[in-house]
């Protein structure tokens with residue numbers, strides 16, 4: 001059974017009346033609930049050549065998948081449709097068009113790289129980002145070539161491809177016999193001799209391909225190489241084309257506009273302005289580190305005075321804006337000579353302090369774990385620790401905290 005592949009030569013037919021030739025329950029893994037349907041003609045391109053199958057319906061029945069198996073195009077449907085029935089096939093042309101824009105852009109870029117460097121295309125797939133409901137967010141083409149290309153050369157190729165788009169040259173597919181094929185020079189990932197189909201971008205590229213193609217280069221609209229890096233001795237390129245490239249441009253433009261506002265700079269100067277800001281940030285950070293160091297030294301001095309001044313077994317020190325490292329340093333540097341429990345309340349946010357408390361190990365009559373328990377009971381504290389140091393948070397005001405420690 002040979003199904004007429006309408007998409008081979010006309011990719012813009014989005015409805016087709018087909019006759020069911022066979023419809024059999026599937027035993028393919030994952031498709032046990034489906035029927036495998038073969039028709040006399042089809043507009044559904046099967047999965048292959050780096051892209052997924054077309055999406056659409058047979059009448060009201062959704063087509064779950066389309067695969068080419070042993071030369072037959074098999075449509076996977078949930079409903080049984082008797083052989084001999086005529087059905088109306090309908091595909092999602094919007095999805096196909098976006099795929100063709102990206103796929104033919106890849107042909108154009110590969111063709112230009114092949115012409116300039118003689119490299120071959122050794123990998124290709126369309127990457128599709130979808131929402132939870134299955135609708136497409138974006139499509140991009142990912143392709144590998146088997147040789148290195150500099151960033152400069154890629155820029156040149158990208159410009160040439162966009163010139164080819166503006167020239168509106170024809171794109172078409174031919175199905176040459178093996179004798180005819182011998183006389184044609186074309187790119188191919190595989191050594192195909194039978195059922196060869198060539199997609200031609202007039203004057204730019206001839207490539208063996210099984211996917212539906214556009215009618216003219218102008219339909220590609222725009223191509224942008226959005227990423228490239230060395231890969232297995234060659235290069236991996238990511239392209240965006242057509243409506244996906246336009247959408248990307250709009251999104252990047254909005255982002256750039258916001259960045260210009262934040263950096264107070266002109267169009268095209270964001271990187272420069274960001275670099276200047278980076279230098280300023282580094283300087284500010286160094287200044288902050290130095291100031292923190294000075295504050296710690298001052299706090300330690302002050303703490304030593306406080307230790308000498310207070311008579312109780314507890315020294316409660318409020319240092320709202322220091323961080324945990326500084327708080328711990330204050331305790332570690334002073335417990336040895338303090339002969340008291342040192343409690344540092346720090347990092348105040350609203351009514352909550354973080355705290356660290358430590359003691360000299362000779363102070364055996366005060367148990368820090370017991371203190372943590374009392375703090376939980378009286379100060380809305382959370383946390384705990386060892387017999388040498390406890391830490392956590394306290395949600396109480398300064399007066400309540402002071403009164404609590406005075407009462408101990």
Ligand SMILES: [Zn+2]
Nearest residue numbers: 208209210211
């Ligand atoms: Zn192709």
